[in-house]
Amino acid sequence: MDDHPFTVRSYPRAILHIDADAFFTSVEQALDPSLRGKPVVTGQERGIIACASYEAKARGVKRGVSLHDARRLCPGLIVLPSDYESYSLYSKRMFSVMRQFTPCVEEYSVDEAFLDITGMRRLYHCSYEEIARKIQQEIHKELGFTVSVGLSLSKALGKLCSKFRKPRGFTAVPGRYIHILLQRTALEQVWGFGPSTVNLLTKYGLRTAYDFTMRPQLWAANLLKKPGREIWSELRGESVWPVETEEKTTYGSIMKSKTFTPPSTDKEFIFAKLVKNVESAFMKARRYHLRPRMLGVILRRQDFRHDGLEAKLSRATSSTLEVMPLIRTMFEQVFYPQREYRSTMIFMGGLEDDHSDQFDLFEDRLKIDAFARVTGAIDDINHRYGKHAVRSATSLFLPHKPDSPRDSEHARKQLLFPGETARRRLNIPRMGIEV
DNA sequence: TCTGGGGTCCTAGGACCC
DNA sequence: TCTGGGGTCCTAGGACCC
Numbered sequence: 001m002d003d004h005p006f007t008v009r010s011y012p013r014a015i016l017h018i019d020a021d022a023f024f025t026s027v028e029q030a031l032d033p034s035l036r037g038k039p040v041v042t043g044q045e046r047g048i049i050a051c052a053s054y055e056a057k058a059r060g061v062k063r064g065v066s067l068h069d070a071r072r073l074c075p076g077l078i079v080l081p082s083d084y085e086s087y088s089l090y091s092k093r094m095f096s097v098m099r100q101f102t103p104c105v106e107e108y109s110v111d112e113a114f115l116d117i118t119g120m121r122r123l124y125h126c127s128y129e130e131i132a133r134k135i136q137q138e139i140h141k142e143l144g145f146t147v148s149v150g151l152s153l154s155k156a157l158g159k160l161c162s163k164f165r166k167p168r169g170f171t172a173v174p175g176r177y178i179h180i181l182l183q184r185t186a187l188e189q190v191w192g193f194g195p196s197t198v199n200l201l202t203k204y205g206l207r208t209a210y211d212f213t214m215r216p217q218l219w220a221a222n223l224l225k226k227p228g229r230e231i232w233s234e235l236r237g238e239s240v241w242p243v244e245t246e247e248k249t250t251y252g253s254i255m256k257s258k259t260f261t262p263p264s265t266d267k268e269f270i271f272a273k274l275v276k277n278v279e280s281a282f283m284k285a286r287r288y289h290l291r292p293r294m295l296g297v298i299l300r301r302q303d304f305r306h307d308g309l310e311a312k313l314s315r316a317t318s319s320t321l322e323v324m325p326l327i328r329t330m331f332e333q334v335f336y337p338q339r340e341y342r343s344t345m346i347f348m349g350g351l352e353d354d355h356s357d358q359f360d361l362f363e364d365r366l367k368i369d370a371f372a373r374v375t376g377a378i379d380d381i382n383h384r385y386g387k388h389a390v391r392s393a394t395s396l397f398l399p400h401k402p403d404s405p406r407d408s409e410h411a412r413k414q415l416l417f418p419g420e421t422a423r424r425r426l427n428i429p430r431m432g433i434e435v
Numbered sequence: 436t437c438t439g440g441g442g443t444c445c446t447a448g449g450a451c452c453c
Numbered sequence: 454t455c456t457g458g459g460g461t462c463c464t465a466g467g468a469c470c471c
Contacts, residue, residue: 062436
Protein backbone atom coordinates (compact mmCIF):
# COMPACT_ATOMS: atom_id res chain seq x y z
CA MET A 1 0.00 0.00 0.00
CA ASP A 2 1.60 3.14 -1.26
CA ASP A 3 -0.93 5.36 0.32
CA HIS A 4 0.40 7.26 3.24
CA PRO A 5 -1.87 8.47 5.94
CA PHE A 6 0.43 11.21 7.14
CA THR A 7 1.34 14.70 6.15
CA VAL A 8 1.96 15.21 2.44
CA ARG A 9 4.32 18.15 2.52
CA SER A 10 8.00 17.29 2.36
CA TYR A 11 9.21 19.29 5.31
CA PRO A 12 6.70 21.49 7.14
CA ARG A 13 9.58 21.68 9.60
CA ALA A 14 13.09 20.52 8.80
CA ILE A 15 14.62 19.00 11.90
CA LEU A 16 18.11 17.57 11.95
CA HIS A 17 19.50 15.14 14.46
CA ILE A 18 23.26 14.89 14.46
CA ASP A 19 24.88 12.09 16.37
CA ALA A 20 28.66 11.66 16.60
CA ASP A 21 29.90 8.17 15.74
CA ALA A 22 31.61 6.42 18.66
CA PHE A 23 32.27 9.84 20.09
CA PHE A 24 34.81 9.16 22.86
CA THR A 25 37.07 7.00 20.76
CA SER A 26 36.62 9.29 17.78
CA VAL A 27 37.99 12.13 19.85
CA GLU A 28 40.90 9.98 20.95
CA GLN A 29 41.62 9.12 17.33
CA ALA A 30 41.36 12.75 16.32
CA LEU A 31 43.80 13.73 19.04
CA ASP A 32 46.25 10.98 18.19
CA PRO A 33 46.19 10.12 14.49
CA SER A 34 48.26 7.00 15.10
CA LEU A 35 45.12 5.50 16.66
CA ARG A 36 43.10 5.88 13.48
CA GLY A 37 41.96 2.68 11.87
CA LYS A 38 42.77 0.74 15.02
CA PRO A 39 40.55 -0.94 17.59
CA VAL A 40 40.38 1.53 20.44
CA VAL A 41 38.22 1.57 23.55
CA THR A 42 37.81 3.90 26.51
CA GLY A 43 36.86 3.06 30.07
CA GLN A 44 40.13 1.79 31.47
CA GLU A 45 39.38 3.28 34.87
CA ARG A 46 36.23 1.22 35.35
CA GLY A 47 37.36 -2.00 33.76
CA ILE A 48 34.27 -1.84 31.57
CA ILE A 49 34.15 -0.46 28.07
CA ALA A 50 32.50 2.94 27.86
CA CYS A 51 33.00 3.44 24.14
CA ALA A 52 34.40 1.27 21.36
CA SER A 53 35.69 2.48 17.99
CA TYR A 54 34.09 0.93 14.93
CA GLU A 55 37.26 -1.06 14.36
CA ALA A 56 36.78 -2.57 17.81
CA LYS A 57 33.06 -3.08 17.30
CA ALA A 58 33.84 -5.02 14.15
CA ARG A 59 35.55 -7.58 16.37
CA GLY A 60 32.69 -7.89 18.77
CA VAL A 61 33.93 -5.42 21.36
CA LYS A 62 30.95 -3.42 22.56
CA ARG A 63 29.99 -1.03 25.30
CA GLY A 64 29.59 -2.71 28.66
CA VAL A 65 31.95 -5.60 27.89
CA SER A 66 34.62 -6.14 30.52
CA LEU A 67 38.16 -5.28 29.53
CA HIS A 68 39.15 -8.82 30.23
CA ASP A 69 36.70 -10.24 27.72
CA ALA A 70 37.46 -7.47 25.28
CA ARG A 71 41.16 -8.23 25.20
CA ARG A 72 40.38 -11.85 24.56
CA LEU A 73 38.05 -10.98 21.70
CA CYS A 74 40.48 -8.55 20.21
CA PRO A 75 44.20 -9.01 20.75
CA GLY A 76 46.02 -5.73 20.26
CA LEU A 77 43.06 -3.74 21.55
CA ILE A 78 44.09 -0.25 22.60
CA VAL A 79 42.59 0.63 25.97
CA LEU A 80 42.47 4.23 27.11
CA PRO A 81 41.23 5.97 30.23
CA SER A 82 38.31 8.36 29.73
CA ASP A 83 39.38 11.93 29.17
CA TYR A 84 36.21 13.89 29.76
CA GLU A 85 37.85 17.26 29.38
CA SER A 86 38.89 16.55 25.84
CA TYR A 87 35.49 15.10 25.03
CA SER A 88 33.80 18.17 26.36
CA LEU A 89 36.14 20.40 24.37
CA TYR A 90 35.45 18.56 21.13
CA SER A 91 31.79 18.59 21.94
CA LYS A 92 31.84 22.37 22.12
CA ARG A 93 33.76 22.60 18.89
CA MET A 94 31.25 20.35 17.21
CA PHE A 95 28.34 22.53 18.33
CA SER A 96 30.10 25.65 17.18
CA VAL A 97 30.56 24.21 13.69
CA MET A 98 26.81 23.60 13.63
CA ARG A 99 26.19 27.17 14.73
CA GLN A 100 28.05 28.42 11.69
CA PHE A 101 25.00 27.23 9.77
CA THR A 102 22.19 28.11 12.13
CA PRO A 103 21.76 29.51 15.62
CA CYS A 104 18.94 27.06 16.21
CA VAL A 105 21.02 24.31 17.77
CA GLU A 106 20.04 22.27 20.80
CA GLU A 107 22.95 20.63 22.58
CA TYR A 108 21.07 17.53 23.56
CA SER A 109 24.01 15.63 25.05
CA VAL A 110 27.77 15.63 24.77
CA ASP A 111 27.64 13.92 21.38
CA GLU A 112 24.19 14.79 20.00
CA ALA A 113 22.37 17.85 18.75
CA PHE A 114 19.10 18.85 17.19
CA LEU A 115 18.97 21.62 14.60
CA ASP A 116 15.96 23.34 13.18
CA ILE A 117 16.80 24.45 9.65
CA THR A 118 13.26 25.25 8.57
CA GLY A 119 13.18 28.05 6.03
CA MET A 120 16.89 28.03 5.28
CA ARG A 121 16.76 26.76 1.71
CA ARG A 122 16.54 30.25 0.34
CA LEU A 123 19.55 31.40 2.30
CA TYR A 124 21.74 28.53 1.11
CA HIS A 125 20.16 28.17 -2.32
CA CYS A 126 19.81 24.46 -1.89
CA SER A 127 17.62 21.73 -0.48
CA TYR A 128 17.44 20.72 3.17
CA GLU A 129 19.26 17.51 2.30
CA GLU A 130 22.12 19.48 0.83
CA ILE A 131 22.33 21.78 3.82
CA ALA A 132 22.43 18.76 6.11
CA ARG A 133 25.18 17.14 4.08
CA LYS A 134 27.21 20.33 4.15
CA ILE A 135 27.02 20.43 7.93
CA GLN A 136 28.02 16.79 8.12
CA GLN A 137 30.99 17.36 5.84
CA GLU A 138 32.06 20.49 7.66
CA ILE A 139 32.16 18.68 10.99
CA HIS A 140 34.30 15.97 9.47
CA LYS A 141 36.62 18.51 7.93
CA GLU A 142 36.95 20.64 11.06
CA LEU A 143 37.12 17.94 13.71
CA GLY A 144 38.41 14.88 11.90
CA PHE A 145 35.67 12.49 12.89
CA THR A 146 32.34 11.50 11.44
CA VAL A 147 28.77 12.02 12.52
CA SER A 148 25.52 10.43 11.47
CA VAL A 149 22.73 12.69 10.37
CA GLY A 150 18.99 12.29 10.31
CA LEU A 151 16.70 14.77 8.58
CA SER A 152 12.94 14.69 8.93
CA LEU A 153 9.91 16.60 10.16
CA SER A 154 10.30 16.28 13.91
CA LYS A 155 12.82 15.46 16.60
CA ALA A 156 11.47 11.97 17.12
CA LEU A 157 11.71 11.23 13.40
CA GLY A 158 15.13 12.89 13.12
CA LYS A 159 16.40 10.60 15.84
CA LEU A 160 15.08 7.53 14.10
CA CYS A 161 16.77 8.68 10.91
CA SER A 162 20.21 9.28 12.40
CA LYS A 163 20.08 5.85 13.99
CA PHE A 164 18.96 4.24 10.78
CA ARG A 165 22.40 4.16 9.23
CA LYS A 166 25.63 4.45 11.17
CA PRO A 167 28.47 5.35 11.11
CA ARG A 168 28.70 8.29 8.74
CA GLY A 169 25.07 7.75 7.93
CA PHE A 170 22.82 10.15 6.16
CA THR A 171 19.09 9.49 6.23
CA ALA A 172 16.48 11.94 5.10
CA VAL A 173 12.82 11.08 5.33
CA PRO A 174 10.38 13.64 3.93
CA GLY A 175 6.67 13.52 4.65
CA ARG A 176 5.66 11.09 1.98
CA TYR A 177 8.03 8.36 3.21
CA ILE A 178 7.41 8.54 6.91
CA HIS A 179 5.17 5.51 6.93
CA ILE A 180 7.91 3.37 5.41
CA LEU A 181 10.37 4.40 8.09
CA LEU A 182 7.81 3.70 10.80
CA GLN A 183 6.98 0.29 9.40
CA ARG A 184 10.62 -0.65 9.78
CA THR A 185 10.88 0.71 13.28
CA ALA A 186 10.31 -1.61 16.22
CA LEU A 187 8.56 -0.07 19.20
CA GLU A 188 11.66 -0.19 21.39
CA GLN A 189 13.55 2.01 18.97
CA VAL A 190 11.17 4.89 19.46
CA TRP A 191 12.58 7.71 21.53
CA GLY A 192 10.52 7.77 24.72
CA PHE A 193 9.32 4.17 24.63
CA GLY A 194 11.15 2.27 27.32
CA PRO A 195 10.75 -1.33 28.42
CA SER A 196 7.54 -0.84 30.32
CA THR A 197 5.79 1.07 27.54
CA VAL A 198 6.90 -1.44 24.92
CA ASN A 199 5.58 -4.17 27.14
CA LEU A 200 2.23 -2.50 27.46
CA LEU A 201 1.89 -1.75 23.76
CA THR A 202 2.85 -5.28 22.85
CA LYS A 203 -0.05 -6.53 24.93
CA TYR A 204 -2.33 -4.59 22.61
CA GLY A 205 -0.83 -6.38 19.66
CA LEU A 206 1.41 -3.55 18.46
CA ARG A 207 4.83 -4.31 17.01
CA THR A 208 6.07 -1.32 15.09
CA ALA A 209 6.02 2.44 15.40
CA TYR A 210 3.67 2.39 12.46
CA ASP A 211 1.18 0.24 14.37
CA PHE A 212 1.23 2.81 17.13
CA THR A 213 0.55 5.73 14.83
CA MET A 214 -2.34 3.88 13.24
CA ARG A 215 -4.26 3.94 16.49
CA PRO A 216 -6.34 7.04 17.20
CA GLN A 217 -4.43 9.75 19.01
CA LEU A 218 -6.95 9.63 21.81
CA TRP A 219 -6.19 5.98 22.35
CA ALA A 220 -2.48 6.78 22.65
CA ALA A 221 -3.19 9.64 25.01
CA ASN A 222 -5.48 7.63 27.25
CA LEU A 223 -3.01 4.81 27.53
CA LEU A 224 0.26 6.73 27.79
CA LYS A 225 -0.88 10.19 28.86
CA LYS A 226 0.99 13.25 27.68
CA PRO A 227 4.12 11.48 26.42
CA GLY A 228 1.99 9.09 24.40
CA ARG A 229 0.07 11.90 22.78
CA GLU A 230 3.23 13.80 21.94
CA ILE A 231 5.15 10.84 20.59
CA TRP A 232 2.15 9.98 18.44
CA SER A 233 2.22 13.47 16.88
CA GLU A 234 5.98 13.56 16.48
CA LEU A 235 6.02 10.20 14.73
CA ARG A 236 3.35 11.30 12.32
CA GLY A 237 5.47 14.26 11.33
CA GLU A 238 3.78 16.90 13.40
CA SER A 239 6.56 18.56 15.37
CA VAL A 240 5.48 19.27 18.95
CA TRP A 241 8.88 19.25 20.63
CA PRO A 242 10.67 22.46 19.70
CA VAL A 243 14.42 22.62 19.29
CA GLU A 244 15.50 24.26 22.54
CA THR A 245 18.42 26.58 22.04
CA GLU A 246 18.55 27.85 25.58
CA GLU A 247 21.78 26.92 27.29
CA LYS A 248 21.46 24.90 30.44
CA THR A 249 22.54 26.95 33.41
CA THR A 250 20.83 25.31 36.31
CA TYR A 251 19.77 22.02 37.82
CA GLY A 252 16.70 20.69 39.53
CA SER A 253 18.72 18.10 41.37
CA ILE A 254 22.31 17.02 41.75
CA MET A 255 23.63 13.63 42.61
CA LYS A 256 27.05 12.15 43.06
CA SER A 257 27.85 8.51 43.40
CA LYS A 258 30.83 6.30 42.95
CA THR A 259 31.23 2.57 42.90
CA PHE A 260 34.22 0.99 44.55
CA THR A 261 35.67 -2.43 43.97
CA PRO A 262 35.81 -4.64 45.85
CA PRO A 263 32.72 -4.02 47.95
CA SER A 264 33.34 -3.21 51.57
CA THR A 265 31.91 -3.65 55.06
CA ASP A 266 34.33 -1.11 56.55
CA LYS A 267 32.17 1.58 58.09
CA GLU A 268 34.70 4.40 58.09
CA PHE A 269 35.90 3.58 54.61
CA ILE A 270 32.37 3.70 53.31
CA PHE A 271 31.66 6.93 55.16
CA ALA A 272 34.79 8.47 53.68
CA LYS A 273 33.53 7.56 50.21
CA LEU A 274 30.21 9.18 51.00
CA VAL A 275 31.90 12.34 52.27
CA LYS A 276 33.83 12.60 49.05
CA ASN A 277 30.62 12.50 47.06
CA VAL A 278 29.02 15.04 49.38
CA GLU A 279 31.91 17.40 48.83
CA SER A 280 31.83 17.20 45.09
CA ALA A 281 28.05 17.54 45.02
CA PHE A 282 28.21 20.69 47.14
CA MET A 283 31.04 22.10 45.07
CA LYS A 284 28.91 21.63 41.99
CA ALA A 285 25.94 23.25 43.69
CA ARG A 286 28.05 26.27 44.65
CA ARG A 287 29.42 26.54 41.15
CA TYR A 288 25.87 26.95 39.91
CA HIS A 289 24.84 29.13 42.84
CA LEU A 290 22.40 26.56 44.13
CA ARG A 291 21.47 25.33 47.59
CA PRO A 292 19.64 22.12 48.37
CA ARG A 293 16.59 21.96 50.59
CA MET A 294 16.67 18.22 50.67
CA LEU A 295 19.42 15.65 50.98
CA GLY A 296 19.41 11.94 50.36
CA VAL A 297 22.01 9.42 51.44
CA ILE A 298 21.93 6.07 49.70
CA LEU A 299 24.21 3.09 50.17
CA ARG A 300 24.07 0.53 47.45
CA ARG A 301 24.52 -3.06 48.42
CA GLN A 302 26.22 -5.80 46.57
CA ASP A 303 23.00 -7.27 45.33
CA PHE A 304 22.18 -3.83 43.89
CA ARG A 305 19.49 -3.12 46.40
CA HIS A 306 19.99 -0.06 48.51
CA ASP A 307 19.52 1.47 51.90
CA GLY A 308 18.66 5.14 51.91
CA LEU A 309 17.31 8.05 53.84
CA GLU A 310 16.18 11.52 52.97
CA ALA A 311 16.24 14.61 55.09
CA LYS A 312 14.51 17.88 54.66
CA LEU A 313 16.59 20.85 55.72
CA SER A 314 15.09 23.56 57.84
CA ARG A 315 16.91 26.02 55.60
CA ALA A 316 18.64 25.57 52.26
CA THR A 317 22.42 25.67 52.50
CA SER A 318 25.33 25.31 50.15
CA SER A 319 27.85 24.74 52.90
CA THR A 320 29.43 21.32 53.07
CA LEU A 321 30.63 22.02 56.55
CA GLU A 322 27.26 22.95 57.87
CA VAL A 323 25.66 19.84 56.56
CA MET A 324 28.30 17.30 57.49
CA PRO A 325 26.95 16.39 60.93
CA LEU A 326 23.59 15.68 59.41
CA ILE A 327 25.24 13.51 56.80
CA ARG A 328 26.92 11.58 59.58
CA THR A 329 23.63 11.11 61.38
CA MET A 330 21.95 9.91 58.26
CA PHE A 331 24.81 7.58 57.52
CA GLU A 332 24.64 6.10 61.00
CA GLN A 333 21.00 5.34 60.49
CA VAL A 334 21.35 3.89 57.05
CA PHE A 335 24.45 1.82 57.57
CA TYR A 336 24.08 -1.82 58.63
CA PRO A 337 27.15 -3.45 60.18
CA GLN A 338 28.34 -6.57 58.35
CA ARG A 339 26.55 -5.58 55.21
CA GLU A 340 28.68 -5.30 52.09
CA TYR A 341 28.32 -2.07 50.17
CA ARG A 342 29.56 -1.28 46.69
CA SER A 343 28.75 2.39 46.28
CA THR A 344 27.58 5.49 48.08
CA MET A 345 25.41 8.23 46.73
CA ILE A 346 24.37 11.70 47.80
CA PHE A 347 21.29 13.23 46.32
CA MET A 348 20.36 16.92 46.49
CA GLY A 349 16.85 18.01 45.77
CA GLY A 350 14.78 21.15 45.99
CA LEU A 351 17.66 23.25 44.69
CA GLU A 352 17.18 26.95 45.23
CA ASP A 353 18.92 29.87 43.65
CA ASP A 354 21.64 31.24 45.88
CA HIS A 355 20.69 34.80 45.03
CA SER A 356 17.22 34.65 46.48
CA ASP A 357 16.64 37.25 49.15
CA GLN A 358 16.15 34.82 51.93
CA PHE A 359 18.09 36.85 54.45
CA ASP A 360 16.67 40.20 55.22
CA LEU A 361 19.16 40.90 57.97
CA PHE A 362 22.42 42.24 56.70
CA GLU A 363 24.19 40.60 59.56
CA ASP A 364 22.88 37.18 58.62
CA ARG A 365 24.02 37.69 55.09
CA LEU A 366 27.52 38.47 56.28
CA LYS A 367 27.73 35.43 58.44
CA ILE A 368 26.48 33.17 55.74
CA ASP A 369 28.98 34.58 53.26
CA ALA A 370 31.80 34.13 55.69
CA PHE A 371 30.72 30.62 56.34
CA ALA A 372 30.66 29.95 52.64
CA ARG A 373 34.22 31.18 52.32
CA VAL A 374 35.37 28.94 55.11
CA THR A 375 33.59 26.04 53.49
CA GLY A 376 35.33 26.75 50.24
CA ALA A 377 38.69 26.81 51.93
CA ILE A 378 37.99 23.60 53.75
CA ASP A 379 36.92 22.02 50.51
CA ASP A 380 40.26 22.93 49.04
CA ILE A 381 42.14 21.52 51.98
CA ASN A 382 40.02 18.48 51.85
CA HIS A 383 40.76 18.04 48.21
CA ARG A 384 44.46 18.23 48.80
CA TYR A 385 44.87 16.36 52.04
CA GLY A 386 41.98 13.95 52.20
CA LYS A 387 38.81 13.68 54.15
CA HIS A 388 40.08 13.23 57.64
CA ALA A 389 41.14 16.82 57.99
CA VAL A 390 37.67 17.97 57.16
CA ARG A 391 35.91 15.51 59.36
CA SER A 392 37.73 16.59 62.46
CA ALA A 393 37.13 20.24 61.67
CA THR A 394 33.50 19.45 61.18
CA SER A 395 33.03 18.02 64.61
CA LEU A 396 33.95 21.36 66.13
CA PHE A 397 30.77 22.91 64.90
CA LEU A 398 27.92 20.92 65.92
CA PRO A 399 25.48 21.28 68.70
CA HIS A 400 24.06 18.06 67.54
CA LYS A 401 21.33 16.20 69.37
CA PRO A 402 21.76 12.48 69.08
CA ASP A 403 18.63 10.58 68.21
CA SER A 404 17.01 8.45 70.85
CA PRO A 405 17.31 4.70 70.37
CA ARG A 406 13.65 4.60 69.54
CA ASP A 407 14.12 7.11 66.74
CA SER A 408 16.95 5.08 65.33
CA GLU A 409 14.89 1.96 65.45
CA HIS A 410 12.10 3.78 63.72
CA ALA A 411 14.48 4.96 61.04
CA ARG A 412 15.79 1.47 60.52
CA LYS A 413 12.36 0.29 59.63
CA GLN A 414 12.16 2.96 57.00
CA LEU A 415 15.21 1.97 55.04
CA LEU A 416 14.62 2.00 51.36
CA PHE A 417 14.36 -0.92 49.09
CA PRO A 418 13.61 -0.86 45.39
CA GLY A 419 10.04 0.05 44.80
CA GLU A 420 9.62 1.24 48.33
CA THR A 421 10.42 4.64 49.74
CA ALA A 422 10.14 6.07 53.14
CA ARG A 423 11.10 9.52 54.24
CA ARG A 424 12.04 10.85 57.54
CA ARG A 425 12.61 14.41 58.48
CA LEU A 426 15.71 15.68 60.14
CA ASN A 427 16.39 19.29 60.74
CA ILE A 428 19.67 21.05 60.61
CA PRO A 429 19.86 23.00 63.80
CA ARG A 430 20.20 26.67 63.13
CA MET A 431 23.74 27.44 64.04
CA GLY A 432 25.37 30.51 65.47
CA ILE A 433 28.59 30.71 63.59
CA GLU A 434 31.73 32.40 64.81
CA VAL A 435 34.21 33.14 62.12
C1' DT B 436 23.32 -5.19 28.53
C1' DC B 437 22.54 -8.15 35.20
C1' DT B 438 23.26 -2.32 36.84
C1' DG B 439 28.01 3.46 35.65
C1' DG B 440 27.01 8.18 36.74
C1' DG B 441 24.21 11.64 35.81
C1' DG B 442 19.71 13.82 34.94
C1' DT B 443 14.43 15.15 33.53
C1' DC B 444 9.42 15.12 33.33
C1' DC B 445 4.89 13.52 34.49
C1' DT B 446 0.97 11.92 37.32
C1' DA B 447 -1.73 10.42 41.16
C1' DG B 448 -3.07 11.23 45.48
C1' DG B 449 -3.10 13.47 49.89
C1' DA B 450 -3.27 17.80 52.61
C1' DC B 451 -5.37 21.85 53.12
C1' DC B 452 -8.46 25.65 52.06
C1' DC B 453 -12.86 27.95 50.87
C1' DT C 454 -21.33 17.08 62.60
C1' DC C 455 -22.34 15.92 57.97
C1' DT C 456 -22.54 16.58 52.94
C1' DG C 457 -20.96 18.55 48.57
C1' DG C 458 -18.07 20.91 45.16
C1' DG C 459 -13.85 22.79 43.73
C1' DG C 460 -9.18 24.65 43.76
C1' DT C 461 -4.04 24.62 44.82
C1' DC C 462 0.16 22.88 46.41
C1' DC C 463 3.30 19.34 47.53
C1' DT C 464 5.18 14.73 47.52
C1' DA C 465 6.30 10.07 46.06
C1' DG C 466 7.30 7.29 42.60
C1' DG C 467 7.41 5.72 37.87
C1' DA C 468 9.44 5.97 33.47
C1' DC C 469 12.66 7.55 30.47
C1' DC C 470 17.00 9.66 28.54
C1' DC C 471 22.29 9.86 27.55
